[in-house]
Structure formats: C-alpha cells, structure tokens
Amino acid sequence: MRDAAGIFGAYASDPEVTRFLGWPRHRSVHDSRDFLRFSAHEWERWPAGPYLILLRDDQTLIGSTGLGFQSRDAAVTGYVLARQAWGHGYATESLAAMVDLARSIGVARLLALCHPEHRPSQHVLEKCGFVLEPAASRAVEFPNLAPSEQQPALCFALALGALDEAPAGR
Numbered sequence: 001m002r003d004a005a006g007i008f009g010a011y012a013s014d015p016e017v018t019r020f021l022g023w024p025r026h027r028s029v030h031d032s033r034d035f036l037r038f039s040a041h042e043w044e045r046w047p048a049g050p051y052l053i054l055l056r057d058d059q060t061l062i063g064s065t066g067l068g069f070q071s072r073d074a075a076v077t078g079y080v081l082a083r084q085a086w087g088h089g090y091a092t093e094s095l096a097a098m099v100d101l102a103r104s105i106g107v108a109r110l111l112a113l114c115h116p117e118h119r120p121s122q123h124v125l126e127k128c129g130f131v132l133e134p135a136a137s138r139a140v141e142f143p144n145l146a147p148s149e150q151q152p153a154l155c156f157a158l159a160l161g162a163l164d165e166a167p168a169g170r
Helices: 004-010 029-045 092-102 119-127
Strands: 049-056 059-069 076-083 111-116 137-141 150-159
Touching: 004 029, 004 059, 004 076, 029 049, 029 076, 059 092, 076 092, 092 111, 092 119, 111 119, 119 150
Parallel strands: 076 111
Antiparallel strands: 049 059, 059 076, 111 150, 137 150
16 A cells, blocks of 8 residues: 555556556545555456556656456456656566566466557557457447547457467567
8 A cells, every 4th residue: 555655646647647548547546545455356366466667776666567367368468657657668668577477377368458549559569469459359448538438449469378489579
C-alpha cells in the first residue's frame, strides 16, 4: 500500500497517460489502493500478476505492466508509463520482460489489446514479435475515451509455445 501515492502521482491520475487504457483513470489515491488490492489478489491466484516499473538507477516509479491470466496457459499483457518515461524504450523493455516471464512460466499464448489510434503501442507490440489478429479484434470499453461505450480494439497475439528464439527487435 505504500506505493499507492506514487502510482497515483506518477501515472494513474494523468488523463493523457490513461487515455487509451482499459481501466479508468484514478481519481484519488483510494483508487490506486484498490489497484494494489486487486494486484495482491491476482498474485494469490496465479504465478504472476501486475508489476510496477522502476528506473534501475534511482528506483523512480515510472509505470506498471504485468500478466492477466485467462487460463494457466493464456494471458493478457500491457503496460502504462508516466509521461516523462515516454520515448526512452521502457515500453519495449517492459513488454519484452513480460514475454520472457510468460515463456518461463509456461504461458503458451500471450495477448494484448490496443486502441487503433494508439500507434506507438502498436509499434512496440510489433517490435516484440506480436502479430495483429484481425479475427480476434473486438469492441471493448476504453473508459477514459468514452465511458460505457464500446470501441474497436486491435488484438495482438504472440504464440510462445512455438517460439524457439527471442521475439524480433530484441
């Protein structure tokens, strides 16, 4: 719980940072505490869950990433970074770490949803070996764009069981 204020201040309350996310922008530190309770529950149920992203040199909190399990061998991943962390390669590094983690714990299929207008995230997903699956793309809620309204989401997938080497671009 000691990270709640940092999460709130670094990224979770920023309207621009949370614009294309599948969870609502945090309106208070209480929302960040709720996220941490959710995270603890996920870690109790599965072999991995949400992670905070810290800078190596000074441990500054700059975002979060993680794995959300659909089943023991299928998970969803994503990331969110504070605005000052954009454009430094942290998204690619974080996503690559989740790919490595998923592979190491036996996840066979890793998915990521992305809003069609969020081109930087599409680029990161492709750099890490994810492939757009048009048939799996669907409408979902992006609560920070239009609450309670379904919008298109692109589905990117990575088959880990069939990969023998690191994703392209790494």
